[in-house]
Amino acid sequence: MSRMIHALSKPQAQVRLASLFQRLRAGHGWWVFLLRCLVYCDSLALSWSCNRTSTITQVNQIFQNHVALSSSRKLQCGFRTFSTSEDFSAKKCVPCNAKDLRPMTEETANELISKVPDWNLANESGVLKLNRSWKVKSFLKGLELFRLVAEVAESEGHHPDLHLVGWNNVTIEIWTHAVGGLTENDFILAAKISGLPLQDLLRRKAKN
Structure with missing residues (x-):
């Protein structure tokens, strides 16, 4: 697990991760499992240095951004929500x-x-x-x-x-x-x- 966190701390890995989620936006399946893994990593990072915690936060931000994009796609496919500001x-x-x-x-x-x-x-x-x-x-x-x-x-x-x-x-x-x-x-x-x-x-x- 420590190797996974170390790998995610590298800038190159963050770029690759962002690229990966761009390809995953069309699906809604197994990235949920990856998200859970990162949540677990985030809890382990509490015992790491501030730099490690900052890295995990950046990675989690990538997840949040792409989850939001995926949610928007769901709305286009028929998952309806309601907004009081809509015409x-x-x-x-x-x-x-x-x-x-x-x-x-x-x-x-x-x-x-x-x-x-x-x-x-x-x-x-x-x-x-x-x-x-x-x-x-x-x-x-x-x-x-x-x-x-x-x-x-x-x-x-x-x-x-x-x-x-x-x-x-x-x-x-x-x-x-x-x-x-x-x-x-x-x-x-x-x-x-x-x-x-x-x-x-x-x-x-x-x-x-």
């Missing part, structure tokens, strides 16, 4: 059958709801959903609204529940049926629906 209207829905798709917590949903103004967060028997209502000018205007929403839904491969009640009351519910709750897809679709030109279809509020 959902500029994003694209992922397939709802993605094995890594998971329902978000109510806490996360409450953080994201401000990114889709006019939409409401509902908890129906433990199932989180987004909903929004409009009052349209006529029954046909309601169907026209549905047509516009349907085009967006088809483009995204993510489909809401549409309700037209009392001839001019439209309500749309969005949630990911496959996971029984909300995912980022739902906020993306809600944001895109909010961007539709619906004003000509809606009843205007009476002026005071």
Whole structure:
């Protein structure tokens, strides 16, 4: 083990190590084992000199940098996380059958709801959903609204529940049926629906 630490202390070894991880970014497997080895080496380094400890810290920094890059790659492959700073209207829905798709917590949903103004967060028997209502000018205007929403839904491969009640009351519910709750897809679709030109279809509020 001491030889391993000594080898890692050489600048040439650190360069080779960085080069190695550039090639490993496409995979997510056995470098985890190497990371654990370095953690063990780091604990041994406590009994070494300050220079040795500094070297191990530098090596660990290389690991951390490349782990971060690998995590970013996972997001591109469908491992979805949620950021309150994102513009959902500029994003694209992922397939709802993605094995890594998971329902978000109510806490996360409450953080994201401000990114889709006019939409409401509902908890129906433990199932989180987004909903929004409009009052349209006529029954046909309601169907026209549905047509516009349907085009967006088809483009995204993510489909809401549409309700037209009392001839001019439209309500749309969005949630990911496959996971029984909300995912980022739902906020993306809600944001895109909010961007539709619906004003000509809606009843205007009476002026005071």
